[in-house]
Structures are given as structure tokens and as C-alpha cells.
Amino acid sequence: MSAGADTTPRSHGPDSDARPEPEPSFRDNRQQLDRGLAVMGAISGDVTVINAPLDEAVSDRIIKPRLREGPYPVDEVRDRLHGFVEPRSYAQSRKVLNGGILVLRAGSGTGAGTTAFALLAERHGAGGITGLDSPDDLSRWRPGEQRGYLLQGLSPVAAAALGEVVLNGLADLLRRLHAHLVITVRAETPLPGDTEPWQVVQHAPLPGDVAVKRLRSMTEAGQLTPEQEAKALGHLVSADFADYLNAHPLPRDATAVAEKVGELVVSGGTTTSALDELQTGSPASARKALAESSHRADSLSLMAAISLLTDQDRTVIEEFSSILRPRIDERDSPAADQDRTRTLRNVLGPSFEDRLEAVGARLLSPRFGAAQRYPVQPVVFSGSHRSEALLRCLWLEYEGMAGLLWKALAETPHHSGIELAAGQAIGKVLAHATGPYALRQLASFATSDRRWHRRLVAYALGEMVEHPTLTGAVRGQLRQWSRSSHVPLLCTVAETCAGSYGLARPVPALALLDTALDNPGKELDGRLRTAVSFALSTLLSEAANHVLVLDRLRGWQETEPGSQRHSLAVHAITSMSLTAFPAPGAPAEQRVRLVDVLASQPEKAFGLVVTALDDPATHDSIARGLSLIESDPKLRRHAAYPRLLTALSGAARNHRGVLRFVLRRHRTRTAPPAERIPS
Structure with missing residues (x-):
């Protein structure tokens, strides 16, 4: 038995370039392992290993989405509109939307997405906006209530099917409900000519206005004093920064300028160095x-x-760099190797x-986090967005470099948080990739x-799906x-849903x-159970999803005993009844907890509860959970137990x-104390 960082043997397919795992050896009645714990002889019962290294020290941080299919939380909408500047x-957009539909x-x-939120929030408030998936045929969609509906990134197929008849029909339905619909479309996506009355071309807000708004937000947040804000505004209107904003007029560029000017007045420096860093x-x-x-x-x-x-x-940066360096060196020509042998080498x-x-x-200053056992000293580039630009160029424009980076990552020992950092960075790069290999x-x-490899993929896919064209x-x-039927791949699906x-x-x-749990005849693997439970807990973190998850759990409870769906439901009901779901x-x-539900x-x-009581697999645990609630006056009141x-x-008869x-x-x-059945 092995209790090392990876308890499951790694499989190396034909496309894998990872180094093979060292094989354990057995000699003279002794077993030698590269890592882990060896046990000889039979074991009866459970074995507890204290202080065993865990592979599961992986980032479980949840990144909130920017695009949704469903209601947008109020706080998210307000955060997006905090620094909004009218384009x-x-x-013109407001005037067209008065008719019910705006094609932006x-x-x-x-900044079209933020503009759409602002337009809909004016009419329906921050809590009245619902995101839509991009259907292939918008004529089949129907508004359900008086809300603002937002469809970001109309697909080319749906755009081609859009027309005057479809838009007039939808506008009529929206007017009856006093609802509104904003559709954002990429500038290069062709639209039928008869949709022109609903179209408005988005013109970005003036970059100077965006930069000023950002500086004022920084002052409100305590990042700048009023005196520093005044000094920063003076820098902003100088010829050098004004010229830069004229050449880089998008909101993201203007925000970067404001932050750089704020840094300039707080930390010192020259205008020339600040502009150089912006250019990088x-x-x-x-x-x-x-x-x-x-x-x-x-x-x-x-x-x-x-x-x-x-x-x-x-130290993590140095380690990854040292792993990648020899792989890049292998790309050198033989002539380069000969040149190296003729010169003196600096071995230090x-x-x-x-x-x-x-x-x-x-290097930034060392920092200490509440969840960190040691100080961390991050490394950053001096210029804004330089990391993203460099990685995208290196990954997409130089033959073979993407493969080398994947190989280096596969060889890199796990450090807490690298799956989040690398996953998001790779997702941003692949959002600009083309072709099926992306x-x-x-x-x-x-x-x-x-698991950290699978979490990396989950973070990458979560980043990619923020781009409507890739949804x-x-x-798919x-x-x-x-x-x-491959369990780790199913775990990746569940981790992505989490x-x-x-x-x-x-x-x-x-x-x-539901599909991931559809493997008849197979027992539910513990890794998949953990991943699906994590996904369900993530969905349960938002109140809008409670009904959907509870309905799904009840449906799984009613499936055939022994199936993976049924096993997952039994695990969930048992956990929330006796402790909490997912289990501590x-x-x-x-x-x-059951009382919370x-x-x-x-x-x-x-x-x-009725379904769980009717199921022999969960009857005892749910009954015990109900008994625990009844015996605690506070929980009894909280759950409205009577x-x-x-x-x-009333339901007992059936x-x-x-x-x-x-x-x-x-x-x-009702039984005398000596005869009572233990609960």
C-alpha cells in the first residue's frame, strides 16, 4: 500500500512525455519505495496514517463568473457598474432599447457588456437582470417575466437567422411583460440588413473619462489621498499621458494608465519610466x-x-524556470553546442x-497570508499586462513552445496555488487560440x-468559457x-462544474x-464522489440554485439502488443528516446541514425527507438527523420542526x-424511560 502524494499509479499514454515513475523494488524480504508507505502481510480493518503527505492540498478557490445563464446576483451587477462611464x-442605445430590443x-x-448591464439596470434594477445562452435560433426563446435579459456574444448561426420578423415578434412579447432584451454582437459578425433599426454601434467611452473615474474610485477605496488624487489628475492631463491615451483609447488601457499614475504619485518615479512600463x-x-x-x-x-x-x-518561479530551461536548450542547433564548448563557462x-x-x-515585498504557513515573495513584470502578452505570444506564435510548457508543468512538483495561477493564465491564452487543438x-x-492537474484544467476552461465565442x-x-468511463476525466468534468x-x-x-454518474455496473469511485460533492456544494453556495440541486438529489435517490447516482444521493443525505454535506x-x-435545508x-x-425515509439505504441516517434536530430547541425552531x-x-399512510x-x-x-428505543 502506498500513502504517497500520488496513490494511484500514473498512466503514460503514447502522447505523454512525462518521465516514468521509479519502480518499487523487492529484495531480501524488504521492499524499497521511491516514496510512500509499504506494508507486508494481511490487513484487517482500517489503517490510519498520521502526517502522510497529501496530494489534495490543492486550491479550491471558486472564481465567480462574469457571464451567466440565469439571474445575475445583485452584488455582481453593482460591482461591474461601480466604475462605469457612459460611452x-x-x-442612442437607450433610445433604441425603449422599443424592447437593442442589438449592440x-x-x-x-465595454459593450458593461454598457448592457447599465442600460438594463436603469429599467429593472441591479437584481432584475438575467443572462441568456446564445441559441442557434432566437425565435424559439420566450421571455418569462418582467426582467432585463442579456445575451452576450450572439453566435454566427443565430445572427444569420435573425431578422425583422423575429425581432418584431420578440419585441411584442417583451412589451407585454414590460421586459427588455440587449444582444451584444461582435463587430465582425454579419447581420441581416433588415435588423438595422435595432442596431447601435458601441463607441467606447472617452479614455480620459475612464481614467478619471478610476482615480476617483481609488481615492474612495483609500488607495490615494485627496492630495495624491489631485496630483495624479495633473499627470493625467500632461501631454505625454494624453498622447498615450489617444493612441490607446480602450477602457482597459485607460484603467491601466490611471493605476500607473496612481503608483507614480505614491511611490515616486518618472513619467518616462511609467510610460515605458505601460508600453511593455x-x-x-x-x-x-x-x-x-x-x-x-x-x-x-x-x-x-x-x-x-x-x-x-x-522559489516556485526559480524551480519551474530550472525545469523548463534544459528543454528550451534542447532546441538549440548543433552549432550552438559547439560554440558553447569553445568558451569559458560561468558555472555560478x-x-x-x-x-x-x-x-x-x-520582486515584490514578502507577504503573509492567513492560510499560508510561510511568507511568499511574488515576482511580477514591471509593465501592465506584460505577463499575459508574453505568454500568449510564446504559446501561440513559437512552434513547439506550448508542448515544452506542458511538459515542464507535468514535471513540476505541486505547490499550493499553482493550479489556479497556471490554469487561469493558460485559459486566457487558449481563448485566443484557433483550431481543434485549442x-x-x-x-x-x-x-x-x-488532482491539481485536473483543477488546472477546470480553471482554464472556466476562463475560456468567459468568451461567448468559445462557450x-x-x-461540447x-x-x-x-x-x-475514465474516472479522472469524469473528475475533471465535476471539478469544472465546481x-x-x-x-x-x-x-x-x-x-x-448526471451523465458522469451514468456508468451502470460500476461502483462509485471515491474520487468521483468527492468531485461531484464539491460541484454540488459550489452550486449550493448560491441560493438561486438550491431548488435545482435538491430536485436533482431527490431524483438520484429514486434511481436503482447500487447505481452511481443512488450511491451519491445516499452519501449526500447521510452526510447532511449526521454532520454536513460535503463531509468535513x-x-x-x-x-x-439538514436543518439548513x-x-x-x-x-x-x-x-x-420523504424519499430518504422510504429508502432503506438512508432511512436510519435521516431519522437520526431528524431526531437530532428535534432534541435541540434552537435547531427545532430554525427548521420549523412541528x-x-x-x-x-399526513404522508405516512402512503x-x-x-x-x-x-x-x-x-x-x-410514549414508552416509559426504561423501555424507550434508543435514537
Whole structure:
């Protein structure tokens, strides 16, 4: 038995370039392992290993989605509109939307999404906006209530099917409900000519206005004093920064300028250096930096490490760089190897800080987090957005570099948080990739036995699906994976649902989990049970999903005993009845107790309790959970327990398990103390 960091043997397919695992050896009645715990002889019962290294020290942080299919939480809408500046086309957009529908054409980065939120919030409030999936035929969609509906990124198929007849029909339905619909469309997507009356071309807000609004927000947040804000505003109107804003007019660029000017007045520095750092985040600057370092494997590996592993400690950056460097060196020509042999070698090499300076990066001050056992000193590039630009250029424009980065990641020991940093960075890169390989290259990590590899894929897919043009491709890939019989791949599907993808699309996410548990004849693997439980807990972290999850659990409870769906439901009901679901120690965004479900969703919880009492696999645990609630006055009040008992008594006639519970409770309460049945 092995209790090492990876207890499941790693599989190396034909496309895997990972180094083979060292084989354990057995000699002279002794077994030698590369790592872990060896046990000889028979074991009866459980074995507890104290202080065993865990592979599961993995980031379970949930990234909130920016795009949703369903109601947007009020706080998210308010946060998005906090720094909103009306674009020049805002008045025209408001006028067109008065008719019920607005088709907002926009180039990338012009702020069309935020404009759409502002327009709908004016009419329906921050809590009255619902996101829509992009259907292939919008004529089939029907508004359900008086709300603002937002469809971001109309697909080319749906755009081609859009027309005057469809829009007039939808506008009539929306007017009857006093509802509104905003559709954002990429500028390059063709639309039928008869849709022109509903179209408005989005013009980005003036960059100077965006920068001023950002500086004022920084002052409100306490990042700048009023005196510093006044000084920063003076810098902003100077000729150098005004020229930069004229050349870079998008809201993201203006925000970066404001933050750089704020940094300038707080920390000091020159206007020239600030402008130089702003320029380093452009694709052209990234290409230039990579070209200048094309002969230096140490510089390239360091730039890749900083770009890929944002916010990681300097030691993690150094380690990844040292793993990647020899792989880049292997790309050198034989002539380069001969040249190296003719020159004296510097066996010490430059210091880490000298190497950082050479690639335009620097160390931040050490920081201490509440969840960290040691200080962390991150490494950052001096310029805004430089990491993203460098990694995208390196990954997409240089043959073979993506493969080298994947190989280096596979060889890198796990450090807490690298799956989040690398997953988000890779997702941002792949959002700009083309062709079928954009998603296929995730497969080796998606099928890995290591959980941090699977979490990395989940974070990458969550980032990619924030781009409307990729939603269909990501959803299709997850559907394909969910039909696999390979447990790690099914775990990756569940891990993806335990994040922004699941929160943005709860109905499709539950359908994926349902498919992942559809493997007749197979017992539920513990890893899959943990991953699905994590996904359900993530969905339960938002009140809008409670009914969907409880209905799904009840449906799984009613499936054939022994099936994976039934086993998952039994695990969930047992956990929430006796302690909490997911069980303590398992990954969870929010743990749910039976008493909480009874209090928040009494009608749905009643159905779940009845089904659980009727099922022999969960009868005892749910009965015990109800008894624990009844015996605690505070929990009894919180769950409105007398009302539940009345409802159960009324249902007992038609449900054998409920009748058994009611009669047992009656006997327990009426019997003399010496004869009472233990609960």
C-alpha cells in the first residue's frame, strides 16, 4: 500500500512525455519505495496514517463568473457598474432599447457588456437582470417575466437567422411583460440588413473619462489621498499621458494608465519610466522581448515562469524556470553546442535578481497570508499586462513552445496555488487560440491521476468559457468527457462544474454531473464522489440554485439502488443528516446541514425527507438527523420542526418509510424511560 502524494499509479499514454515513475523494488524480504508507505502481510480493518503527505492540498478557490445563464446576483451587477462611464453611443442605445430590443455591435474591449448591464439596470434594477445562452435560433426563446435579459456574444448561426420578423415578434412579447432584451454582437459578425433599426454601434467611452473615474474610485477605496488624487489628475492631463491615451483609447488601457499614475504619485518615479512600463504590455513589445532573448534559454524560461505562475513565490518561479530551461536548450542547433564548448563557462551564473532585471521583472515585498504557513515573495513584470502578452505570444506564435510548457508543468512538483495561477493564465491564452487543438491540448492534464492537474484544467476552461465565442466548444468538450468511463476525466468534468462554469450555467452543469454518474455496473469511485460533492456544494453556495440541486438529489435517490447516482444521493443525505454535506475534510465551497435545508427550502426539503425515509439505504441516517434536530430547541425552531412533523404524519399512510419513522418516534416518546428505543 502506498500513502504517497500520488496513490494511484500514473498512466503514460503514447502522447505523454512525462518521465516514468521509479519502480518499487523487492529484495531480501524488504521492499524499497521511491516514496510512500509499504506494508507486508494481511490487513484487517482500517489503517490510519498520521502526517502522510497529501496530494489534495490543492486550491479550491471558486472564481465567480462574469457571464451567466440565469439571474445575475445583485452584488455582481453593482460591482461591474461601480466604475462605469457612459460611452458616446449611450443615448442612442437607450433610445433604441425603449422599443424592447437593442442589438449592440461592438469591437473587442469597447465595454459593450458593461454598457448592457447599465442600460438594463436603469429599467429593472441591479437584481432584475438575467443572462441568456446564445441559441442557434432566437425565435424559439420566450421571455418569462418582467426582467432585463442579456445575451452576450450572439453566435454566427443565430445572427444569420435573425431578422425583422423575429425581432418584431420578440419585441411584442417583451412589451407585454414590460421586459427588455440587449444582444451584444461582435463587430465582425454579419447581420441581416433588415435588423438595422435595432442596431447601435458601441463607441467606447472617452479614455480620459475612464481614467478619471478610476482615480476617483481609488481615492474612495483609500488607495490615494485627496492630495495624491489631485496630483495624479495633473499627470493625467500632461501631454505625454494624453498622447498615450489617444493612441490607446480602450477602457482597459485607460484603467491601466490611471493605476500607473496612481503608483507614480505614491511611490515616486518618472513619467518616462511609467510610460515605458505601460508600453511593455503590448503584443508588439512582447514579440520584441522574446526575439531579443531568443538565444537565451535562461531568460526565456524565466519569462515563461513569471507569466505562467502569477503570485507564486520566487522559489516556485526559480524551480519551474530550472525545469523548463534544459528543454528550451534542447532546441538549440548543433552549432550552438559547439560554440558553447569553445568558451569559458560561468558555472555560478547571475543572481536571481540580476536575471529578473534582465527580463524587466522585479520582486515584490514578502507577504503573509492567513492560510499560508510561510511568507511568499511574488515576482511580477514591471509593465501592465506584460505577463499575459508574453505568454500568449510564446504559446501561440513559437512552434513547439506550448508542448515544452506542458511538459515542464507535468514535471513540476505541486505547490499550493499553482493550479489556479497556471490554469487561469493558460485559459486566457487558449481563448485566443484557433483550431481543434485549442481544447485537445488539455486532455493530458484532464486525464491525470493528480488532482491539481485536473483543477488546472477546470480553471482554464472556466476562463475560456468567459468568451461567448468559445462557450459552445467548451460545453461540447465537457459533454464528450462526461460520457467517458475514465474516472479522472469524469473528475475533471465535476471539478469544472465546481467553479465559474457551474455557477454560470447550473442547469447544464447538473446535466453533466448526471451523465458522469451514468456508468451502470460500476461502483462509485471515491474520487468521483468527492468531485461531484464539491460541484454540488459550489452550486449550493448560491441560493438561486438550491431548488435545482435538491430536485436533482431527490431524483438520484429514486434511481436503482447500487447505481452511481443512488450511491451519491445516499452519501449526500447521510452526510447532511449526521454532520454536513460535503463531509468535513472534503473540498467544499459551502457545507449544508439538514436543518439548513429544512429552513431555507421547506417544500423541497420535505420531498427529500420523504424519499430518504422510504429508502432503506438512508432511512436510519435521516431519522437520526431528524431526531437530532428535534432534541435541540434552537435547531427545532430554525427548521420549523412541528410543521414538518405534521406534514410527515399526513404522508405516512402512503409511504412505508415515513410510517415507520412516525410510529417509532411515537413509541419512543410514549414508552416509559426504561423501555424507550434508543435514537
